[in-house]
Amino acid sequence: MHVSERLLQLYADMNATTRIKLQDAIKQNLGDGKSLAVSFEELTGTTDPTFSTEAKSAADFASWIKDGKKDATFLPYYVSLLEMHEDVFHKESTVPKPTPVDKTSVNEVPLVDQTMVSVPEPPVVETPTPEAKSSAAKPRYMPEAPVPSRAERAKYHRTIEPARPRRKSGKWIGVLFILVLFIGGGYIGYPYVMDLLEPKQEAQVVEETPQPDPEPVVQDPETNYVWLASKNVNLVSEPNGATVTYIGDIGDRYEVVKEQDEHVEVNLDGTTAWAPLDSVTTDWPTGDLTDSALLDWVNANLNNEWLGESIPDFFAMNEAALTETIGAPYGRETDALNAYTFYNGGFFVIQDDKVHAIDWTNTQTTREAFSPLGEAVLETDDAVVYESETYSLRLFEGTNGQTRVRLTEK
Secondary structure, three states: OOHHHHHHHHHHHOOHHHHHHHHHHHHHHHOOOEEHHHHHHHHHOOOOOOOOOOEEOHHHHHHHHHOOOOOOOOHHHHHHHHHOHHHHHHHHHHOOOOOOOOOOOOOOOOOOOOOOOOOOOOOOOOOOOHHHHHHOOOOOOOOOOOOOOHHHHHOOOOOOOOOOOOOOOHHHHHHHHHHHHHHHHHHHHHHHHHHHHOOOOOOOOOOOOOOOOOOOOOOOOOOOEEEEOOOOEEEEOOOOOOOEEEEEOOOOEEEEEEEEOOEEEEEEOOEEEEEEHHHEEOOOOOOOEOHHHHHHHHHHHOOOOOOOOOHHHHOOOOHHHHHHHHOOOOEEEEOOOOEEEEEOOEEEEEOOOOEEEEEEOOOOOOHHHHHHHOOOOEEOOOEEEEEEOOEEEEEEEOOOOOEEEEEEEO
16 A cells, blocks of 8 residues: 555544644654654664655654645655554653653644545444443544634734714804805896996887898700701791791701791891701710711811811911911802801801811712711711711712712811
8 A cells, every 4th residue: 555545544543632642752752853764763663774864853844744744755754653653652651751842733734745645435333332332431622723812812803992073063064155155146146236236228229221132043044956957958037937047057056045836946146047847956966986087087088189288277267367378268258157268179167257167069079988987977868967076077969969078166
């Protein structure tokens, strides 16, 4: 059996009085220091060479007991003495006892080391008979630690002193209340007193001048436009009238004034003109051509020798600049809206003293030549219209096979 298990078994079979008595004998024997082998021989009269020859004192043994018997040096020595405690007590009774070094009892901890040790089942003890109980003397309880006296326990009780009586401050509260009431009343009543002392002034009645109502904001009506959907549309002076004010071409755009009798009045630079509703449209498609593609077609398919300048430059000229650039025209005509200057190869449309369109006359150009430009914006039996973002290119076919091409800045 392991020495730690032997210790547990001995503790289970031995009462505390015997253990404390044995511990006192060990401490008395060890004294200031001696080896455990010598101490064991002196206590039991037998020798055991396995015990340590290192000197140990009574204080070392007491510390070992207090720390829980963790040091293995004392363990076999102490267990052997527990097993032979009767021999120790018998030998001690025959030897005169010297003055004890340390009689302090130390509380024991039954565990010897930190290793968990399984405790064996306690032996079955037969219940003694009443006669045996009466014959056996009941052991007296001996506490392992001394019980403190009543005087020592009294030290831990706190002395309770009576509480100090509070000072009576009722009169000061009353004084403060009166002061607050006096100050607050004066603060509240001061404006009323001053109002009674000051002379009253008659209230002056100020007549308010009525403010004029703001003028309503007149919103400009939404501008509507129409496009001529036929070639050579007669714009007359009145609905169903016979007097022609202006002859418009397909693709021309005008601002709408009003509608009446199957005609629409258009703004012709301040002149009254009416167009038949069956010759106009309010839904004008947007072309997908680029300006460069349209101008490239003009430069490649039309005779531009009579111009002598880049085509876009002409649309920035007035009539005087045009004459200075390519010379004086051989003819000039006007109508209700435009002026026309004629040159060999074509003519210019001047509107508001600015070049508005260039016409190429007698071009012999057919509508098949326009096919590289893609789908036309508007196409009729005698006219075709192509448009880019800036320009409108139109083909007019005559009854004699002659054609005219117009390039207009939109």
